[in-house]
Amino acid sequence: MALNPPLLALAVGAFGIGVTEFTPMGMLPLIAADLNVSIPAAGLVVSAYALGVVIGAPLVTLATARLPRRRLLVGLMAIFTLGNLMAALADSYAMLVAGRLVTALNHGAFFGVGAVVAAGLVPPERRAAAVAAMFSGLAIATIGGVPLAAWTGAMLGWRAAFWGIAAIGAVAMLALRLALPELKAEAGADLWSELRVLGRGPVLAALALTMVGFSAMFTVFTYIAPILRTETGATAPFVTAMLVLFGLGLTVGNWLGGRLADRSVDGTIIGALAAQLVVLVLFAWGMHGAAAAALLIVLWGVASFASVAPLQMRVMAQAADAPSLASAMNIGAFNLGNAVGAAVGGATIDAGLGYPAVSLAGAALALAGLVLVLWLGRPAAVPAACG
Known part of the structure; x- marks a missing residue:
């Protein structure tokens, strides 16, 4: 797709959201020490953001349903900027948590409305690629933005990152x-x-597919650092390099998924979940060697994010006559998949089954998503274009 200034602007917003969502995870010790709280208490900064996403997605989308889209998206980024300024100025734990809650209020609505806007800016046969172009900002944030923000926090203090x-x-x-x-x-x-459109069975089924399908990635990704250190014998620089490789895989997968979804939404979801199933089964063995782990992590990143644009398009297609709320709720479903995957991986570890079993648990969730999409309909059942 040729350079499209509106899509580029949406990607810049997505980049900022990606950076602010993931950066605090790498600064928790700094935040805890500076604000004189425990690491688990500092971790609530991450939980506060997730809570803000869940609350903000439906409430903000419904409250702004009749606002012109450009004005709304600019306003959502104003909320984003305000929340990060609150975090930068925070002199107490309570103010930091409040700032994170405010920041998160824009997340679901921005991606939900932004996806609808992106799809409407291009011809029908290129809509999935346009949605993927917006999400590319999120993928690129994992490669450069988050590491740079974490480095800034370490060198200049966590407030400088905000x-x-x-x-x-x-x-x-x-x-x-x-x-x-x-x-x-x-x-x-x-x-x-x-609300009426959100209550439709096919829309709810599409949201469930997003939650189940995306939980496979976070079952393993949540614990990727200890997996690499324990099973691969990795050093800290190697772990960082693998995270960058994973981010590159996400970026390629996002691009590929957008292109393929313009041909078949369900077909792309099926292919991405099947690929993730195979890669995670292989990773249960491959995590024991550095070269195999590196290759599989790249392929895993590609397979994981190849499903993002088509999952978003599937929800938008099922809710075509009033897509904004359903689209925003799908962002919440991605985040719920994050939580479910982390819980499944944690339960697997707590059961003493070992880190290879975590990868197999992720594969099982990919299989569940694959079964669900096959059960929901034929590859041709959902058109590539929506609206």
Whole structure:
């Protein structure tokens, strides 16, 4: 797809959200020491963000259903910028948690509305690729933005990282205001029509597929550092290198999934889940060698994010006449998959089954997602375009 300024502006916003979501995980010891709280208490900064996403996705989307889309997206990035400024200025644990809650309120609505806007900016046969272009900002954040923010936190203090993220928010606001055309809200968009569409069986089934399918990735990714250190014998630099490789795989997978989903949404989901199933089964063996682990981690990243755009498109297609709330709730389903996957992986470890079993548990969830999408319908049942 040729360079598209509106899609680039949406990707800048997605990049900022990706950086602010994942950066605190690498700064918890710094935050805990500075604010004189325990590591588990500092971890609630991450939980506060997740809670804000779950709360914000439906409430913000419904409250702004009739706002022009450009004004809404700029406003959402203003909330993002405000929350990160609160974190940068935080002189107490309570203020930091409050800042993270505010920051997260934009997350689900931005990605949900942004996906609908992105799909509407291009011809029907290129809509999945357009959605993937927006999500590319999130994938790229895992390669460069998050490591850079973590380095900034280590060198200049954790507040400096949040100042930098707030600056990204300001740039995104300007980019969205200048690049996006004036876009009215969807015809007939209101609270009741959005809720009515969200309650449809096919929409709920599509949301369930996102949650189950994406939980496979986080079953393993949540514990990738101890897996590599224990099973591969990896050093800290090797773990960092593997995370960068995984981020590169995510970026390639996001691009590939967008291209393939414009041909077949369900076909792409089936292929991505099947690939992830195979890779995670192989990783249970391959994690014991550095070369095999590196190769499989790249392929795992590709398979994991190849499903993002088609999963988003599937929900939007099922909720075509009022897609904003369903699209935002699908972002919540991705985050719920994160929580479910982490819980499954943790339970596997607590049961004493070993780290290879964690990879097999992830494979089992990929299989569950594969069975679900096959049960829900034929590959041709969901059109590539929505709206």
